Structure formats: structure tokens, C-alpha cells
Amino acid sequence: MKDKIKGIIESSVLRAHKSKELPSAEFPDIEVEVPKIASHGDFSTNIAMVAASVQKMPPRKIAEAILKHIEDPGHILAKTEIAGPGFINFFISTGAWHPVLRKIHQEDVTYGASNLGQGKKIQVEFVSSNPTGPLHVGHGRGAAVGDSVANILRCCGYDVQKEYYINDSGRQINTLGQSVYLRYKALLGEEIQFPQECYQGDYIRDYAKDILDRKGKALLDQDEAQSILFCARFAARRIISEIRKDLSDFGVEFDNWFSEQSLYDTGKVSAVVEAFKDKHIIYEKEGALWFKTTDFGDEKDRVVVRQNGQTTYFASDIAYHMDKFARGFDRVIDVWGADHHGYIPRVTGAVEASGLSRDRFNVILVQLVNLLREGEPIAMSTRAGEFVTLNEVVKEVGRDAARFIFLTRHYDSPLDFDLELAKKKTNDNPVFYVQYVHARISSILRKGRERGMREFGWDKTAAEMLQEPEELQLIKTMGRYPEVVEDSAKYMEPHRITFYLMELASCFHAYYNKHRVLTDDPTLSKARLCLVLAVQKVIRNGLSLLGVSAPDKM
RNA sequence: GCGCCUGUAGCUCAGCUGGAUAGAGCAACGGACUUCUAAUCCGUAGGUCGCAGGUUCGAAUCCUGCCAGGCGUACCA
Structure with a gap:
């Protein structure tokens, strides 16, 4: 319109x-x-x-x-x-609005979709948590945002890939191996000193126990470094499969899991370092190799290879982002926690250094999550191994509530996540408010069928009977939906969908309370069924972009 | 110190991509279920958009300075 x-x-x-x-x-x-x-x-x-x-x-x-x-x-x-x-x-004019209903019924699941992206390849990388422990709530927010952004872009005609980057290389993996190995030794009765920088969580002991069950004390008989490596690989593999399952339970499925180690195995890290050395973007100073990120707006240059010859995380990050573009993506989007914002200039610099336009790379910085119960903060410390995992939250409050709440704020705004509030079935908790619309309409449709009504689709003569202000309001609001989807794609802001759905839900509930859908007048009933079925379709389409289910009963 | 983000109703937040009279939910108060699901609705009340300047027909929105909070500022990941 x-x-x-x-x-x-x-x-x-x-x-x-x-x-x-x-x-x-x-x-x-x-x-x-x-x-x-x-x-x-x-x-x-x-x-x-x-x-x-x-x-x-x-x-x-x-x-x-x-x-x-x-x-x-x-x-x-x-x-x-x-x-x-x-x-x-x-x-x-009133009559000009009714065809919106025809469009919704015709397009059905594709109502709201567009060709904004023109089939361009775009990658959204998100979560990418280190495989050193379970996912916590903060990762959940990143997962909800990343997944939803990807869904929205896909809906707008982009060819989207969802990717998870596994940091399965470097020091933290070694530390993981060490942590498990020490617990393993302790299980065999050895006196151990468990350093602070090791991972403290109970899950480490579980892996040690599993290794013991499987291998007995064989690990003590071989070279320690080899045993630690074994423990590291064993634990990392286990953690990744648990992460994968937690995400799956959360409704998030990735198209690709990308291993950091593979960048080393295929020589891509050293290749990119050499290439940048040739271009004088990487230089040597004090026995280390530095990337000239200051040329691209960073505050200072960054080390890629340390004095001791070990590469930094940044080195593989450069290779990783080069690889993404080499795979043919027009645009690359990274979803990061806000505490990583200092990395934006250097990774952007790496992208630019290889001759790519910097606007082909975007970072969505997701602010942190404060977990609360009844308004009281829940203390969390990853190092001490005390944190509430994403899995626990999903089990307690449910996947739909968790996902929806993560998307009720702009990602730039910090989020208070109250576990008790998330379970409440009141208006404080807008998931149910929106889902309730879907369930209520399902119920009306059931009743309509019981009364012998069959055709709920578009009917011009019937639709023109829709003249109540609340009916026109609903139609006008639904007419805006495609634009809302496009805007949230353009700005990569899923919360626009969330707010829109709450508004549409509010219009519907007001209508429902004031007017009856099933009346004594068959034509009017038909018209209203056509209207509410359209509302149901829009609600369902919007919720699916958020990864939230649309129940027929509540 | 420097950089990024934030500051809007008692609370939690939209609006920030300049537009007309700044919105929603919660909490407070008063109402609506013999009816298609009350997990709902209707009404009342609530504001110096952190502060001060500037830009222009017009500023919550853009610019500058200041104040307050969060985060970052490693040859860590």
C-alpha cells in the first residue's frame, strides 16, 4: 500500500x-x-x-x-x-484495504517474504563458543539473535548459511586437556595440584571418569604430552556434541561447523601470514610478527606470531575471514558478545587489507545478559564453574519463552532475564500473549468447522463486510508486515518482528473481546473467519522467523 | 587516559534511518467472564527524553562539551 x-x-x-x-x-x-x-x-x-x-x-x-x-x-x-x-x-478508502487479506491468503507461508537479497550469498556466524565448557545464557542470546537474523535474511531472498566456528586449537584446548588429565590422575589416586587457570566445573571430572572407564590407567604409561592431547581431543569432542545438542534443543541448527584447527592443517594460516608479509602489512618487531592494523583504524598494531613462534588467535581469525570470502560470500556477518567489541577494528582491518570492501563485513554486538530470579541477580562465574547453563534455562522456562525474551530487546541493550518472570503466564511475559492469539484463532476455526463452515479463505463479497474500526485496524497492521520484515533484514534487528507481533496480538485481543467471529449471519461469519485466519498466518510467519512455535492449544 | 555502548513514565523497554500532540508492558487505581480459551479486554493516572549549547522550517533523534553507568584497551582466548 x-x-x-x-x-x-x-x-x-x-x-x-x-x-x-x-x-x-x-x-x-x-x-x-x-x-x-x-x-x-x-x-x-x-x-x-x-x-x-x-x-x-x-x-x-x-x-x-x-x-x-x-x-x-x-x-x-x-x-x-x-x-x-x-x-x-x-x-x-476502506475498500482498498480488503485486498490485503487476499494477498495474505494467497501467499500464505511466504507472506512477508521478498527478494531484497536477490539471491546474494551471505553468511551468519554465531555462538562459536569455545569448546571448553557448556553454553551459558549469554550464548543463548547470541544464538537467538544470530538464528533469527539468518532466518529473516533468508526470508528476504538472501542465500544464507548459518555457521559455527569451533575454536579447537591453541592454548585453551591444551588447558582443557590438562584439566581433564589432572582429574584423571586424581581418580587414580595421585596427589594433584589443580591450578586456578584450569577449568573447574564438574563436567571435567565426568570426562576424566569416562576416560578412566574406557582406557583404564593406560594414559599414565605413555608420554604425558600425548595423554594431555588425548584428553583434550576427547573432552573437546564431547563438549562440541553437547553444545550441538543444547543448540538443537534450543531450536538452532547450523548449516556448517567450521574447525579452527583445519585452518592450520591446510596451511591457510601460514599462507595468509606469508601473503601479508609480502604486502608489508605484516612486519617483524622484537622477534614477533605484527599486523599493521593501525593502517585500518585500530589503536595499535597486533601480534599474529609471538616471540615463541606460536600464532595468536588473531592469526587464525584472519585466515578464517579470508576463507569465508574465498567461499564466495558477498557478505559476512559475525555475531559477538559485546565484550569482544575491541576486535572489530582489527578483523575489519584484515578484511580491508585483502582488498575487500569493509562494508561486506558486519559485526552484530550483542550486549550481555543478567540472569535474575524474582528480581535478584544470580551470581555467575565461568572460572569457578558456577554458572547457569543455557540447557538449564531452556529446561526450566521452555524454549519458546527463552527465545522470545532474548528477542524482546534491541541487541544493543543489556538484557535482564528473570527466570521466574519467564515462566509467568501473564502479560509481563509477551511470548504467551502472542502465542495465545494463535491458539485462540485455532479454537475459533475448530468451532467454525463444528458448525459446518468449511471455506475460510479469501472471498471478496464477504470481505467487504469487514467495516468495524477494529477490523480495519487489523488489516492495516497486517498490511505493514512485509515492510517490518524488510526493515528488520536491512538493519539486522529481529526485535522489530517481536514488537510488531506484540502490536498485532494486541489488536487481535481487543477485536476478540469486542466482536464475535461466529455470528448468526453466515456471510459475516465467513468474512471474519477469513480475517482471523489471516491474522493467524501472519502471527505464525512472524513467530517462525523468531524460532518460536505457534501452538493450536494452550 | 583513550575507544565503544547506554541514559526516555515508579520499573523494564520501543521510538534514535530528523517530522505534527514522545509510545507499550508491568506496577497503582476503577471496571468487564451464562458467550469463539479471562494466558484476555476497557478506562484513569503517570514525562525537564541525563545536563548545557549548537545545526534548521522542525531535534528524544544529527554535532560539540559535560555528568553518570557498562564494556574494552595483552606477544589471553
Whole structure:
């Protein structure tokens, strides 16, 4: 509908210029918005004000000229007016709204989809937690955001891949091996000193026990380094499979699991270091190799190979991002915790250094999660092994509630996650508020079938009976859905969907409380069934982008 | 010190991509179930958009400075 208004304005402006009523041929992009106040119409444009300086005319005069040349072949306009400093307001005739319902019924699961992405390959990498322990709530937020962003982009015509990067190399893996090995030795009765930097959680003991069950005390008879490596690989493999399961229980499935170690095994890390040395982007100083990230806006240069010859995490990160683009992605999106924000300049620098445009790489920084119970903070410390895992949260509050709550804030805003609140079935907890719409409508449809109604789809004559303000409000709100999806794709902001769904749900509940769908008038009942079924489809489509289920009963 | 993020109703947050009278939920108060699910709805009340300047027809939104909070600032990951 908005596009139609845009088209009308555009052609009118051209005609006004041709007839010399508007001197300049220069026109700004036409912005059309839905005014906050209903009395300002269904749509409004500020073009007359924005064009004032170019046209050298007062805004209201420009608006008059535009309105004079308006043509409306489809008869969708009920009224137009000039208001305030020069806004042009458009009032859509009631009958023009009904076809929105036809569109929803026709397009069904694809209502809201678009070709914004034109099939471009785009990768979303998220979670990518180190395989040294279970996922905690913070990872859950990253998972919800990343998964949803990927879903939304896919819905908008991008060819999306969801990827998980496994940091299965380097020091923390060695530390993991050491932690397990020490616990293993302790199980065999040896006196051990368990260092602070080792992983303290109970899961470490479980792995040690499993190794003992499987291998007996064989590990003591061989070279220690070899045993530690064995423990490391064993534990990492176990942790990854548990992470995979936790994510699966959370409704997140990745298209690809990418191993950091593979970058070393295939020589990609050393290749990129050599290549950048040749380009003088990497240089030697004090026995270490440095990447000149200051050339790309970083505060200082960063080490890629240490004095002792070991590569840093940054080295494999460079190779990793090179590899992503080599795999043919037009755009690469990383979802990181906000505590990693200092890494943006250096990774962006690496992307730019290899000749790629920096806007092909985006980082979504997700702020941290504060876990609460009844408003009281739950202390968490990863090092001490005391944390609430994602799995525990999902078990306690349910996957739908957890996912939805993670998406009720802009990712830039810190999130308080209250376990008790998440379980409450009240309006504090908007998941159920939205899901309830779906369930209620299912119930109406069931009742309708019991009464012998069969066809709930689009019917022009019936639909035109929908004249109640609440009905038109619902249709108008549903008409906005495709634009909401596009905007959340453009800005990579899933919370826009969440807020939209709450608004649509609110419109529906208000309607439900005021009007009956199943009435004595068969045509009216048919019209209303067509309406509520459309609402159900939009709710279902939106929830699916968030990875939340749409239940038929609650 | 420097960098990034945040500051909007009592609380939790939208709005920040300049637009008209700044919104929602919760909490408070008052109402609505013999009806398709009350996990719902209707109404009342609640504001110096952190502070001060600037940009312009117009600022919560953009710019500058200041104040407060969070995070970061490793040859750690």
C-alpha cells in the first residue's frame, strides 16, 4: 500500500514539474510514513518540506502543486489534505484495504517474504563458543539473535548459511586437556595440584571418569604430552556434541561447523601470514610478527606470531575471514558478545587489507545478559564453574519463552532475564500473549468447522463486510508486515518482528473481546473467519522467523 | 587516559534511518467472564527524553562539551 502511495506521489510530482508549477527537476527520495496520529491519515509524506529549499518555494505551495496533479486510477484515496507545516496526508478508502487479506491468503507461508537479497550469498556466524565448557545464557542470546537474523535474511531472498566456528586449537584446548588429565590422575589416586587457570566445573571430572572407564590407567604409561592431547581431543569432542545438542534443543541448527584447527592443517594460516608479509602489512618487531592494523583504524598494531613462534588467535581469525570470502560470500556477518567489541577494528582491518570492501563485513554486538530470579541477580562465574547453563534455562522456562525474551530487546541493550518472570503466564511475559492469539484463532476455526463452515479463505463479497474500526485496524497492521520484515533484514534487528507481533496480538485481543467471529449471519461469519485466519498466518510467519512455535492449544 | 555502548513514565523497554500532540508492558487505581480459551479486554493516572549549547522550517533523534553507568584497551582466548 505504501508503495502505491509512493508511486502516486512520484508521478504527480513529475506532472507538476512538466506543467512548470515546480521549477526544479531535482527531487529528494520520497519518504512515506504512517503517521502516529490517526487523524493525520493512513499515510503522509514530507516531500513538500524537504523540497522547499531546492524548489525555492514555501512547502505548502509545493504541496498544493503536487496535490493538483494527483491521479488515482485505482480509486484507493478517500481524501488528501495539506496539514501542519506542509505535510501531505493521504486517507485510504476502506475498500482498498480488503485486498490485503487476499494477498495474505494467497501467499500464505511466504507472506512477508521478498527478494531484497536477490539471491546474494551471505553468511551468519554465531555462538562459536569455545569448546571448553557448556553454553551459558549469554550464548543463548547470541544464538537467538544470530538464528533469527539468518532466518529473516533468508526470508528476504538472501542465500544464507548459518555457521559455527569451533575454536579447537591453541592454548585453551591444551588447558582443557590438562584439566581433564589432572582429574584423571586424581581418580587414580595421585596427589594433584589443580591450578586456578584450569577449568573447574564438574563436567571435567565426568570426562576424566569416562576416560578412566574406557582406557583404564593406560594414559599414565605413555608420554604425558600425548595423554594431555588425548584428553583434550576427547573432552573437546564431547563438549562440541553437547553444545550441538543444547543448540538443537534450543531450536538452532547450523548449516556448517567450521574447525579452527583445519585452518592450520591446510596451511591457510601460514599462507595468509606469508601473503601479508609480502604486502608489508605484516612486519617483524622484537622477534614477533605484527599486523599493521593501525593502517585500518585500530589503536595499535597486533601480534599474529609471538616471540615463541606460536600464532595468536588473531592469526587464525584472519585466515578464517579470508576463507569465508574465498567461499564466495558477498557478505559476512559475525555475531559477538559485546565484550569482544575491541576486535572489530582489527578483523575489519584484515578484511580491508585483502582488498575487500569493509562494508561486506558486519559485526552484530550483542550486549550481555543478567540472569535474575524474582528480581535478584544470580551470581555467575565461568572460572569457578558456577554458572547457569543455557540447557538449564531452556529446561526450566521452555524454549519458546527463552527465545522470545532474548528477542524482546534491541541487541544493543543489556538484557535482564528473570527466570521466574519467564515462566509467568501473564502479560509481563509477551511470548504467551502472542502465542495465545494463535491458539485462540485455532479454537475459533475448530468451532467454525463444528458448525459446518468449511471455506475460510479469501472471498471478496464477504470481505467487504469487514467495516468495524477494529477490523480495519487489523488489516492495516497486517498490511505493514512485509515492510517490518524488510526493515528488520536491512538493519539486522529481529526485535522489530517481536514488537510488531506484540502490536498485532494486541489488536487481535481487543477485536476478540469486542466482536464475535461466529455470528448468526453466515456471510459475516465467513468474512471474519477469513480475517482471523489471516491474522493467524501472519502471527505464525512472524513467530517462525523468531524460532518460536505457534501452538493450536494452550 | 583513550575507544565503544547506554541514559526516555515508579520499573523494564520501543521510538534514535530528523517530522505534527514522545509510545507499550508491568506496577497503582476503577471496571468487564451464562458467550469463539479471562494466558484476555476497557478506562484513569503517570514525562525537564541525563545536563548545557549548537545545526534548521522542525531535534528524544544529527554535532560539540559535560555528568553518570557498562564494556574494552595483552606477544589471553
